[in-house]
Amino acid sequence: MKEFILNNGIKIPAVGVGVFRVEDANIASETVKTALSVGYRHIDTAMIYGNEEAVGKAIKDSGVRRQEIFLTTKLWNDDQRSGKVQEAIDASLKRLGTDYIDLYLVHWPVKESYVSIWKKMEEVYKSGKAKAIGVSNYNTHHLDDLLKEAEIVPAVNQIECYPYLTQESVVKYCKEKGIHPQAWGPLGAGQSDVLSNPVVVEIAKKHGKSPAQVVLRWNVERGVIVIPKSVHKARLIENLSIDDFKLTGEEAKQINALNKNLRLGADPETFNF
Ligand SMILES: NC(=O)c1ccc[n+]([C@@H]2O[C@H](COP(=O)([O-])OP(=O)(O)OC[C@H]3O[C@@H](n4cnc5c(N)ncnc54)[C@H](OP(=O)(O)O)[C@@H]3O)[C@@H](O)[C@H]2O)c1
Incomplete structure (x- = not known):
């Protein structure tokens, strides 16, 4: 399975499983257990998803050693506003039943604190409670501001990104800064027709792969980690099986050209939560 190396040398599987909107504890637990059983070693959750306990239970029950799993969770906005980062990560660790997080992310760039919070994230990193720290939903100007103050460069910026929102400038900026x-x-969040877009369907047919596999592969080939969510075993397997084909330069260009800056989620400039 393909891995990327983060700026502090730690490895992250290129494909992980996300568990947003999997609130039911049994379903969340089954999803993670199934994902681990079919080969996933990277799980993306967040305090606000309300399923950290279920994720932790699934990891315990899976029989897969904790060290083999790359686990991400996130600092929610209220905890960012109150500045209670140590308390927030301790609570996440407790719910997840682990003593470290592989990647701890600032979930959204809250206007009044998206820079100042980073000092506290750096303390978390230094304490060893997180093996890597990063941000999410930061645009380039947020990163510019943060980097002016930062001692530690964020390892990751997790952003909405799929063929109708290719995020070229943020991706380029991130790569330049490490x-x-x-x-x-990455699949259009179940709210997009991207998986039935004729360009994607045609490329999928040529490779004997599914549209989902094509759009995931496209992101991974441009150096972007993906964390597709599915609660179905067959789709979990499908989404992980993208190592056995390669897009041509022309195909990648055709997918890049589908961009229409179409956000399905909140806009980092205007979110109000
Ligand atoms: N940092 C942030 O602010 C933020 C925001 C949103 C999400 N996230 C993270 O990113 C993860 C992924 O994003 P997402 O869950 O919003 O959307 P997504 O992964 O793009 O799409 C998930 C949707 O696609 C369906 N699906 C999965 N595999 C499929 C396949 N092979 N073919 C067709 N449909 C398929 C799923 O349905 P089934 O489950 O029924 O298969 C679900 O409806 C989240 O789970 C979460 O961990 C982070």
Whole structure:
């Protein structure tokens, strides 16, 4: 399975499983257990998803050693506003039943604190409670501001990214600064017709792969980590099976050209939560 190396030398599987909107504890637990059983070693959750306990239980029950799993969770906005980062990560660790997080992300760039919070994230990193720290939903100007103050460069910026929102300027900026771009909503979050787009379907047919596999592969080939979510075993397997084909330069260009800056989630400039 393909891995990327983050700016502090730690490895991250290029494909992980996301568990946003999997609130039911049994389903969340089954999803993670199934994902681990079919080969995933990278799980993306967040405090606000309300399923950290279920994720932790699934990891314990899976029989897969904790050290083999790359686990991400995120600092929610209220905890960012209150500045209670140590308390927030301690609570996440407790719910997840682990003593470290592989990647701890600032979930959104809250206007009044997206720079100042980074000092506290650096303390978390130095304490060893997180093996890597990063941000999510930061645009280039947020990163510019943060980097002016930062001692530690964020390892990752997790952003909404799929063929109708290619995020070229943020991806390019991140690469220049050693920040690894990571795509949330890589399949269009179940709210897009991207998987039936004729360009994607045609490329999928040529390779004997599915549209989902094509759009995931496209992001990974441009150096972007993906964390597709599915609660179905067959789709979990499908989404992980993208190592056995390669897009041509022309195909990658055709997918890049589908961009229409179409956000399905909140806009980092205007979110109000
Ligand atoms: N940092 C942030 O602010 C942020 C925001 C949103 C999400 N995220 C993270 O990113 C992860 C992924 O994003 P997402 O869940 O919003 O969207 P996504 O992964 O792009 O799409 C998930 C949707 O696609 C369906 N699906 C999965 N595999 C499929 C396949 N092979 N073919 C067709 N449909 C398929 C799923 O349905 P089934 O489950 O029914 O298969 C679900 O409806 C989240 O779970 C979360 O961990 C982060």
